[in-house]
Amino acid sequence: MKTVLITGCSSGYGKATAEYFLERGWKVIATMRQPDPGLSGHDRLRVVQLDVTNGASIDHAIRHGIAAFGKIDVMVNNAGIGLFSAFEVTPTKTIREVFETNTFGTMAMTQAVIPHMRERGEGTIINVTSSVCFAGMPLVAPYAASKWAIEGFTESLFFELDALGIRVRLVEPGYGPGTAFSANGMERMSGLVSAPYQAYAGELLAQFESPDAATVAHQVAAAVFAAATDETERLRFPAGPDSEHLANARWNSTDEQFLAGMQLMLRSKV
Numbered sequence: 230m231k232t233v234l235i236t237g238c239s240s241g242y243g244k245a246t247a248e249y250f251l252e253r254g255w256k257v258i259a260t261m262r263q264p265d266p267g268l269s270g271h272d273r274l275r276v277v278q279l280d281v282t283n284g285a286s287i288d289h290a291i292r293h294g295i296a297a298f299g300k301i302d303v304m305v306n307n308a309g310i311g312l313f314s315a316f317e318v319t320p321t322k323t324i325r326e327v328f329e330t331n332t333f334g335t336m337a338m339t340q341a342v343i344p345h346m347r348e349r350g351e352g353t354i355i356n357v358t359s360s361v362c363f364a365g366m367p368l369v370a371p372y373a374a375s376k377w378a379i380e381g382f383t384e385s386l387f388f389e390l391d392a393l394g395i396r397v398r399l400v401e402p403g404y405g406p407g408t409a410f411s412a413n414g415m416e417r418m419s420g421l422v423s424a425p426y427q428a429y430a431g432e433l434l435a436q437f438e439s440p441d442a443a444t445v446a447h448q449v450a451a452a453v454f455a456a457a458t459d460e461t462e463r464l465r466f467p468a469g470p471d472s473e474h475l476a477n478a479r480w481n482s483t484d485e486q487f488l489a490g491m492q493l494m495l496r497s498k499v
Contacts, residue, residue: 277293403473
């Protein structure tokens with residue numbers, strides 16, 4: 230019976246992923262900044278407090294998981310925060326906040342679990358990024374940058390950790406209306422869309438909230454599980470119809486063709 234540690238399990242993709250693994254017989258260490266007592270009550274589930282921006286909290290969560298179940302076979306770096314803003318008026322403090330969780334938090338979690346997996350000679354690290362890594366959408370530049378950084382980081386580790394028996398994977402979800410990204414992004418975007426961008430932002434955000442092909446949490450959970458159990462040398466796992474569409478377009482077009490197609494698509498939406 231395998232064990233998975235998942236960050237950011239309070240809602241959305243993380244919660245759905247924890248439930249998905251539990252349903253398939255795994256032991257699950259579900260971590261979040263503010264644990265919900267209502268999530269416990271299963272003998273294969275431990276709910277652990279974790280702030281990925283705090284080193285002591287990271288060490289505690291990993292120690293707790295190993296003590297509870299004896300090992301961590303898979304770690305899923307899902308915790309993240311969203312931001313919808315015009316870069317021109319986005320404070321550096323806000324950008325750093327996004328990077329602290331999405332980029333440095335993921336790196337810190339990965340660095341903390343590698344010794345355990347290296348000593349065992351096996352393990353899988355899954356980093357959850359975004360479909361913006363196929364197409365850098367407007368008004369999410371700092372968020373996209375934080376996730377693109379993890380794409381490069383993960384691809385490098387894919388090669389670096391292979392000789393140690395550690396698999397490294399990327400799961401790239403599309404946009405899901407009603408997820409924590411929406412709530413977190415809307416909260417942080419207050420005052421961050423200045424007058425020249427407001428009309429454009431309003432129409433674009435409306436499209437984001439009711440897209441033609443949205444990603445649902447179950448699809449992301451299934452993609453994470455596929456990445457955790459895949460024994461090939463596959464690195465990337467797009468999740469959701471919008472992400473799969475963008476990935477296919479990016480991989481099967483020249484850069485010029487892809488960018489031109491994105492321009493046409495975005496102009497038609499706004």
